[in-house]
Amino acid sequence: DIQMTQSPSSLSASVGDRVTITCRASQSISTYLHWYQQKPGKAPKLLIYGASRLQSGVPSRFSGSGSGTDFTLTISSLQPEDFAAYYCQQSYSHFYTFGQGTKLEIK
Amino acid sequence: QVQLVQSGDEVYRPGASVKVSCKASGYSFTSYGINWVRQAPGQGLEWMGWISGYKGNTNYAQKVQGRVTMTTDTSTSTAYMELRSLRSDDTAVYYCARNFRSTNTGRDYYYMDVWGKGTTVTVSS
Numbered sequence: 001d002i003q004m005t006q007s008p009s010s011l012s013a014s015v016g017d018r019v020t021i022t023c024r025a026s027q028s029i030s031t032y033l034h035w036y037q038q039k040p041g042k043a044p045k046l047l048i049y050g051a052s053r054l055q056s057g058v059p060s061r062f063s064g065s066g067s068g069t070d071f072t073l074t075i076s077s078l079q080p081e082d083f084a085a086y087y088c089q090q091s092y093s094h095f096y097t098f099g100q101g102t103k104l105e106i107k
Numbered sequence: 108q109v110q111l112v113q114s115g116d117e118v119y120r121p122g123a124s125v126k127v128s129c130k131a132s133g134y135s136f137t138s139y140g141i142n143w144v145r146q147a148p149g150q151g152l153e154w155m156g157w158i159s160g161y162k163g164n165t166n167y168a169q170k171v172q173g174r175v176t177m178t179t180d181t182s183t184s185t186a187y188m189e190l191r192s193l194r195s196d197d198t199a200v201y202y203c204a205r206n207f208r209s210t211n212t213g214r215d216y217y218y219m220d221v222w223g224k225g226t227t228v229t230v231s232s
Binding site for chain 1: 142144151152153154157166168169202204209212214216217218219220222223224225
């Protein structure tokens with residue numbers, strides 16, 4: 001299986017901060033990388049697909065980049081509703097895998 | 108609107124089997140597959156497997172291979188996930204999610220664009 005490793009596992013930041021989360025794949029996955037946001041007690045929500053494509057309805061402060069093995073999710077100016085957990089997921093292999101998650105907390 | 112409605116929360120004894128349902132509406136069920144993803148308490152997301160909405164082809168994660176069976180009923184637009192020989196570490200919220208295919212980018216991206224609200228399965232003696 002393709003292993004996905006996110007860093008950091010947790011992050012404290014303030015409203016208005018610029019935040020970057022990293023996801024690394026154990027082998028090249030081209031741009032078959034997607035990002036999800038999950039709030040406590042809720043189902044995950046798709047933010048970014050294809051490494052950099054913003055899902056419809058997602059605010060433009062979210063952006064993604066990368067290809068091959070290294071990817072980033074950036075939130076340009078944190079809003080109160082952005083404090084949540086974030087997961088990357090690969091679909092290069094038919095056996096999908098998620099990163100372990102990054103919990104974004106209020107400083 | 109597109110939605111996935113899952114069956115209710117349940118409690119099981121170790122060794123039992125669970126069958127979770129996921130009823131789709133608002134789209135052509137046979138045009139998309141369904142993924143099953145679970146999340147143990149306080150843990151991350153774990154992909155369990157996928158089933159085609161058209162032919163019923165499946166891919167299962169190695170961790171649950173041999174204990175899981177995913178099926179569909181196209182007449183009711185419903186997907187099912189059965190997990191057998193339950194143990195305590197199967198306690199989790201189980202989600203179904205549509206496997207959307209995006210072709211407008213020159214590549215076939217498959218990702219989970221619509222999710223059910225989750226079904227809590229508790230395994231306890």
